[in-house]
Amino acid sequence: MAATTEPRAVSVVILKGGVGKSTTSMNLARQLAERGPTLFTDLDPNGHATNGLGFGEAYRADEDLGDVLLDGGTVTVGDLIQPTEYGFDLLPSSNELEDVEKDLAGAMQGSARVKTNIVDPLLGEQYEYMVFDCPAYPGMLNNNALVATGNVIIPLEPGSSSIGGYKRTMERLIEPARKYIDVEVLAVVPNKLSDRIDQQTEDRELLENLNTATADVNEGEPLQDVIPNFARITAEEFEQIDAGELRPPKPGIRHRSALSRSLQHNQPLQDYDPENDQIVCYDELADIVVNGGVER
Amino acid sequence: MSDNPFDDLAPGESSGVSETGDESQVDDDAEEQTVAEFQTPETESTERSTRAATLESESDDDLSGPAFEYADVRQRPLYARGETWDAFEDAVGITIVPTLRKEGIRDEEIRELHDAALRLAVEEPERVADLLIEARRRS
Numbered sequence: 001m002a003a004t005t006e007p008r009a010v011s012v013v014i015l016k017g018g019v020g021k022s023t024t025s026m027n028l029a030r031q032l033a034e035r036g037p038t039l040f041t042d043l044d045p046n047g048h049a050t051n052g053l054g055f056g057e058a059y060r061a062d063e064d065l066g067d068v069l070l071d072g073g074t075v076t077v078g079d080l081i082q083p084t085e086y087g088f089d090l091l092p093s094s095n096e097l098e099d100v101e102k103d104l105a106g107a108m109q110g111s112a113r114v115k116t117n118i119v120d121p122l123l124g125e126q127y128e129y130m131v132f133d134c135p136a137y138p139g140m141l142n143n144n145a146l147v148a149t150g151n152v153i154i155p156l157e158p159g160s161s162s163i164g165g166y167k168r169t170m171e172r173l174i175e176p177a178r179k180y181i182d183v184e185v186l187a188v189v190p191n192k193l194s195d196r197i198d199q200q201t202e203d204r205e206l207l208e209n210l211n212t213a214t215a216d217v218n219e220g221e222p223l224q225d226v227i228p229n230f231a232r233i234t235a236e237e238f239e240q241i242d243a244g245e246l247r248p249p250k251p252g253i254r255h256r257s258a259l260s261r262s263l264q265h266n267q268p269l270q271d272y273d274p275e276n277d278q279i280v281c282y283d284e285l286a287d288i289v290v291n292g293g294v295e296r
Numbered sequence: 297m298s299d300n301p302f303d304d305l306a307p308g309e310s311s312g313v314s315e316t317g318d319e320s321q322v323d324d325d326a327e328e329q330t331v332a333e334f335q336t337p338e339t340e341s342t343e344r345s346t347r348a349a350t351l352e353s354e355s356d357d358d359l360s361g362p363a364f365e366y367a368d369v370r371q372r373p374l375y376a377r378g379e380t381w382d383a384f385e386d387a388v389g390i391t392i393v394p395t396l397r398k399e400g401i402r403d404e405e406i407r408e409l410h411d412a413a414l415r416l417a418v419e420e421p422e423r424v425a426d427l428l429i430e431a432r433r434r435s
Contacts, residue, residue, distance in 0.1 A: 098390055105394035110304050139391045143301055161426035176300045 007036075007123050009130035009149035010186060010289050014156065015173060016165030017136040020191045022048040023259055024155045024285075025133040030268035031279070031286035033087030036128030040088050041118065043145055044135045045101070047093035054266035055092050058082055064094035069113040069144075070103050077118050086268050089127075091118070097141070104140040114144035129289060138172050146177045151184050151292075153285065156210075157192040158202035163209060170217075185217045187288050190231045190252035197233075198241050198248040207233055207251055226294055230281045253281045299395075362405045369407050384413070 012025035022042075026049050029040035042050045047059045058080075067075035082090045094100070104110040114132075123130055132145045146152065154169060156162045166188070177183050188210060195201035211233050213223035224232075231252045233241075240246035254277075262272035269276055288294055376384075388409060396404050417424050 098386065101390055102394060106397070108304070111302055112305060137387060137391065138301070140301075140394075147302070147305065159426075159430065161423070161430055164423055164426060177302050179300055180302045180305045 005290050005292070007128050008151060008289055008292060009119050009123055009132070010151040010153055011132040011134050011142075011145040011149045012153050012155065013134045013142060013145065013169060013173065014154050014165050015136060015138055015142075015168045016162065019136075019155050019157045019162065019165065020253075021136070021155055022052065022133050023263065024153070024189065024191060024253070024282075025049065025131050026053065027268050027270070027282040028153070028285045028289070029088045029129075029131040030086050030270050031282045032129040032131065032289060035286060035290055037126065038088040038129040038131065039081065039091060039122065039127045040084075041091040041130065041132045042093035043097070043114075043141045044093055044133050045095075045097035045141070046135075047095070047097075049133050050090065050092040052263040052266060053084060053086075053090060055082060055090060058090075058092040058094075060095055061092075064096050064100065065091070066094070066096060066100035066103065068117050069100065070107060077122065086271055093133075101140045104144065110140055111143040111147050115148035119148040131289075142173055143177070146173065146183055147181055150182055151186050151289075153187045153189060153288070154185060155189045155191045156206060158190070158195070158206045160202075160205075162206065184292070185226055186293055187226050187228050187285065188217065188223060189228060189285065192255050193250075193252035194255040196248060197251070203252070207231065208238060211235075211238075228281070228284050228288060228294055229296065230284055232296075253278055301395075359399060359401050361403070362408055364407075364411075366405075366407065369411075374410075 010028075012021050012028065014021060022044065026040065029038050032038040040049070042048075043065075050056075050059045063075050063080065065080065067073045068077050068080065077091065080091055082092060084090050104113060107113065109116075119130060130149070132149060134142050134145045152174065154166060156166055174183050174185070190203075190206055190210065193203045193206075195203035197204040197207055210227050210231070211224050212235055215223055217223040217226055233249065233251060237246060241248050256276060256278050258273040258276050259269055259278065262269050265272055269282065270279055392409065393404070396402075
């Protein structure tokens with residue numbers, strides 16, 4: 001797909017918990033905010049990102065997304081949006097979001113409510129970029145995110161179950177949606193890496209799987225083409241690494257204790273540890289959203 | 297016919313999915329989409345207050361009544377953590393039951409849910425092993 005810079009909304013999805021979705025989406029929103037007005041929407045009922053940014057009160061507020069998305073709602077999306085100290089605005093999750101999801105399942109065009117009530121009125125108007133943090137299970141919230149954004153970023157952690165999570169996400173979420181709408185996978189992002197890759201570790205397995213995959217992730221675009229540069233290792237490079245001719249790089253978003261600590265301090269990485277060596281990864285993710293794809 | 301969860305995007309009182317909005321917000325390809333692409337063969341009624349309301353009259357294949365009788369079950373204890381049961385009940389409430397309602401099923405029995413959950417494990421044994429290994433790594 002020809003890369004173009006225009007206002008863009010993206011969902012961070014994978015049907016598997018514990019992969020680092022919230023951390024990835026929040027830090028992506030933080031770096032996008034450097035590039036233009038950004039809204040970060042937390043669609044995950046557990047509200048990790050909302051609470052992690054210090055908006056516990058908003059998470060428990062009486063008015064929530066349901067009042068915006070469901071019929072007879074009396075609240076506008078603007079009433080719920082909270083400014084943060086980090087350059088982006090937050091549309092918080094709510095402890096009632098699970099009930100909202102049930103109600104969406106019975107609503108007319110329930111899958112399109114986020115698109116019509118949040119993205120259509122705000123994208124290109126109030127915000128240049130929108131990032132959605134999504135639940136780890138399939139359902140109406142994930143469906144809404146997909147219909148609303150048409151773009152996804154899929155984070156993966158090492159381990160065989162992660163590949164299973166990727167397959168499930170494609171089969172149960174992306175492919176069914178593609179019968180109705182265009183869905184572009186902008187990037188697949190190896191996350192939480194910590195091992196050497198010059199030996200047969202799970203990190204190596206994940207990186208090799210992704211970087212040598214020839215199956216299409218988008219029409220006419222193999223999976224390896226959507227691996228960000230910070231995680232891209234060609235087949236030749238793997239050979240050179242194994243022959244000892246190339247010093248093994250440290251690809252992917254690395255496991256850093258600062259990343260988990262930053263959330264305990266209610267801050268994105270950029271604000272908690274501005275010198276951190278992983279910020280460049282989130283910067284590239286932001287560029288991928290701006291350009292509508294990976295640029296080699 | 298299909299169990300595509302996005303079937304609610306089929307045309308009806310369209311709230312915007314099938315109409316191409318303002319150009320700046322639509323991908324190039326999306327602009328060329330016609331309403332026809334959102335059609336599904338199963339919808340003929342365009343005005344519905346809710347899908348469920350019409351489904352009762354729609355379901356020709358008879359889904360009423362449980363798939364098997366209580367006498368057919370073999371009861372065995374299942375040992376799982378409290379949080380896993382909670383998560384299972386959430387999944388039942390948030391996703392499974394709404395899906396059943398869309399199919400017009402209103403009387404699902406616990407035994408049917410448990411039977412289906414075990415059959416899922418039989419279908420995806422590798423995933424079961426993965427989850428177990430993962431839990432050990434985390435402990």
